[in-house]
Amino acid sequence: MHHHHLPLISNVPLLPSSLILCPPSPNSRSPRRRITLVRASMDGNGELPLVLLVRPLFPAFEDSLRQHFRFLLPWESTLPTHEFLSANARSIRALLCFGPSPVDGSTLSCLPGLQCVVATSAGVDHIDMDECRRRGILVTNAGDVFSDDAADYAVGLLIDVLRRISASDRFVRSGLWPIRGHYPLGFKLGGKRVGIIGLGSIGSRVAKRLEAFGCTILYHSRTTRPSLAYKYFSNVCDLAAESDVLIVTCALTRETHHLINKDVLLALGKDGVVINIGRGALIDEKELVRCLREGVIGGAGLDVFENEPNVPKELFAMDNVVLSHHRAIFTPESFSGLLQLVIDNLKAFFDGRPLLSPISA
Amino acid sequence: METLGVLFTFPRNSYLESELDRRCNLFRLWEAPPESRLDFIRSHANSIRAVVCNPIVGADADIIDALPKLEIISTCSVGVDKIDLDKCRQRGIRVTNTPDVLTDETADLAIVLAISVMRRIPEADWYVRCGSWKAIGDYKLTTKFSGKTVGILGLGRIGTAIAKRAEAFDCPIIYHSRSEKPNTTYKYYPNVLELAANCQVLIVSCSLTPETHHIVNREVMDALGPNGVLINIGRGLHVDESELIKALVEGRLGGAGIDVFEQAPHVPEELFGLENVVLLPHVGSNTVQTRKAMADLVLGNLEAHFTNKPLLTPVM
Numbered sequence: 001m002h003h004h005h006l007p008l009i010s011n012v013p014l015l016p017s018s019l020i021l022c023p024p025s026p027n028s029r030s031p032r033r034r035i036t037l038v039r040a041s042m043d044g045n046g047e048l049p050l051v052l053l054v055r056p057l058f059p060a061f062e063d064s065l066r067q068h069f070r071f072l073l074p075w076e077s078t079l080p081t082h083e084f085l086s087a088n089a090r091s092i093r094a095l096l097c098f099g100p101s102p103v104d105g106s107t108l109s110c111l112p113g114l115q116c117v118v119a120t121s122a123g124v125d126h127i128d129m130d131e132c133r134r135r136g137i138l139v140t141n142a143g144d145v146f147s148d149d150a151a152d153y154a155v156g157l158l159i160d161v162l163r164r165i166s167a168s169d170r171f172v173r174s175g176l177w178p179i180r181g182h183y184p185l186g187f188k189l190g191g192k193r194v195g196i197i198g199l200g201s202i203g204s205r206v207a208k209r210l211e212a213f214g215c216t217i218l219y220h221s222r223t224t225r226p227s228l229a230y231k232y233f234s235n236v237c238d239l240a241a242e243s244d245v246l247i248v249t250c251a252l253t254r255e256t257h258h259l260i261n262k263d264v265l266l267a268l269g270k271d272g273v274v275i276n277i278g279r280g281a282l283i284d285e286k287e288l289v290r291c292l293r294e295g296v297i298g299g300a301g302l303d304v305f306e307n308e309p310n311v312p313k314e315l316f317a318m319d320n321v322v323l324s325h326h327r328a329i330f331t332p333e334s335f336s337g338l339l340q341l342v343i344d345n346l347k348a349f350f351d352g353r354p355l356l357s358p359i360s361a
Numbered sequence: 362m363e364t365l366g367v368l369f370t371f372p373r374n375s376y377l378e379s380e381l382d383r384r385c386n387l388f389r390l391w392e393a394p395p396e397s398r399l400d401f402i403r404s405h406a407n408s409i410r411a412v413v414c415n416p417i418v419g420a421d422a423d424i425i426d427a428l429p430k431l432e433i434i435s436t437c438s439v440g441v442d443k444i445d446l447d448k449c450r451q452r453g454i455r456v457t458n459t460p461d462v463l464t465d466e467t468a469d470l471a472i473v474l475a476i477s478v479m480r481r482i483p484e485a486d487w488y489v490r491c492g493s494w495k496a497i498g499d500y501k502l503t504t505k506f507s508g509k510t511v512g513i514l515g516l517g518r519i520g521t522a523i524a525k526r527a528e529a530f531d532c533p534i535i536y537h538s539r540s541e542k543p544n545t546t547y548k549y550y551p552n553v554l555e556l557a558a559n560c561q562v563l564i565v566s567c568s569l570t571p572e573t574h575h576i577v578n579r580e581v582m583d584a585l586g587p588n589g590v591l592i593n594i595g596r597g598l599h600v601d602e603s604e605l606i607k608a609l610v611e612g613r614l615g616g617a618g619i620d621v622f623e624q625a626p627h628v629p630e631e632l633f634g635l636e637n638v639v640l641l642p643h644v645g646s647n648t649v650q651t652r653k654a655m656a657d658l659v660l661g662n663l664e665a666h667f668t669n670k671p672l673l674t675p676v677m
Contacts, residue, residue: 058500060500100497148505148507148508148530148531149480149505149507151507152476152480152505152506152507152530153476153480153482155473155476156473156476156477156480156482156506157482159469159472159473159476160473160477160482160483160486162648163469163470163473163644163647163648164644165473165474165477165482165483165639165641166477166482166483166486166487168641168642168644169477169483169639169640169641170483170487171642172628172633172640172641172642173633173640175630175633177625177626177627177628177642178626178627181626182373182642183642183644183647185647185648185649185652186644186647186648186649187648187649187650188465188466188648188649188650188651189465189469190465190466190469208529209526209529209530211529212525212526212528212529213465213469213472213526214465308494308497309494309495309496309497311489311494313492316489316490316492322482322486323485323486323489323490324482324485324486324489325485325488325489325494325499326497327485327501327503330500330501330502330503331480331502331503331504331505332502332504332505333505334505335500335502
């Protein structure tokens, strides 16, 4: 049997590789600088807990994560992946999945001892959730750590489309302003009816922001949110018919695939704007491009696409469209928040404590 | 008002132009070559009793002096920095502007400029359109907007509207104004330098006066710093533009979102290649709805004056 060679750590209480140095907390009363020594949680052999990876760690996360966990790297083995997994199955209880690498049924079937999957994204459409539920495998996602940034980006995309920010920035940089004299008018945001699809952590933050601009919020969600005073629609078409803007912030599941389709776009209408920061497949992309080309809807702001990094080239010539390469959450705060959440979820799992951001069934 | 002579200084609102043309005897200043503008004005001076102007071409001393019958100047803007107010005061000429109808639009623009600069949305749009997105996995980080301290220079109608919006992003609000405002919870700073030193996003939304000329100078930009972002939705002359370019190029200022320039429509080309700026062609109030509302306010003010009713939005 091929063993993945790991450095041996002897059974001594405090070990250099397990020391975590914490700076004194801001509220510390002690006038002298104190360093707190915290022992990382160990498994029964005095080693750091073992976590399976399906792709390499983000370089930025590697140092921190390796202070707390040991990692199993299947691609470094000469064995084919499924054989490697089966060979190590007994020691694998946790899997860290950097999105969007898939965790599919065949991978899961090689891991009979798997109890926890920690994902790094808000969306978990790349994980076989049915199989995880069936086997009682706990799955955690990114919780709220990205939500502010995602909401900011959605608002930025919307106002950009309405007020033609990116298009007129290009206009100025091309030197056309002195020649053409002015740029075509945009459209007012205040008073617009904004239909939010998916009123979760991100959607509710989008709503709060847009209310301050004088928008009226409507929504469709799997469940109603009675504590929020927004009008609920059980049907996306009906929502679109009463909206000037649709903002897609829901999860991609079998049910929500191509949720925004021809009927919805038609109902939204010729001045309507669609903003998508969810997943590309939430929208029938071919249909969206056709509707934009034919003026069935008024504009779109898209951070995600059905087949990234491929973007329908027809969109490149449209000034009523704003395009972005799937980076609604790329800020230092979101990334460090994510790193901390990943560490905290894994530690909670290995300590037998409740997970911080489990996905409920 | 059919025989009323109105001088219109610059073609920026076709709805306003056609309404004026329909209702009055309209003289279009831009139809005269620049060197003979004053002659053009003088030749029609007998019938011109009103001037309609805007931030691009205003009503300066020369124009006012050439119009002995001038009674009212209506600017299609909230700023009146392009009108010689002293002359108007001396001659008893009424002046109106277009406040309130453009407050929301301009405040919206300030916020979207901040998000655009910090989150690099126009840059992303450009990147995708160029066909540069060839592989997933570019994790270049941008600057978070939510929660950053926003410093507002000029807490008037527009500044207050900006603050309300920024608060929805959990941004702490601080401000500097000519005088401290009694009914706000925002922290006041007695000068713009301290304001800049204590915020991450500095938004210029005050009026242009001799005191606020180049109020954002090199010192202020250095105080705002390499992580700071400057947003100008006021007037080009609020910011020392040549210092702005140096600060951006040298990395002493983190970024800038600019809707107004000192020599608009000429924008310094050094800015074109920078990825930490967003440059707009004075679109502050440029929506279909707002432009119409501004035009209606100009027309309403003129109508009120010439039918001896109280002006709707007088400045003087």
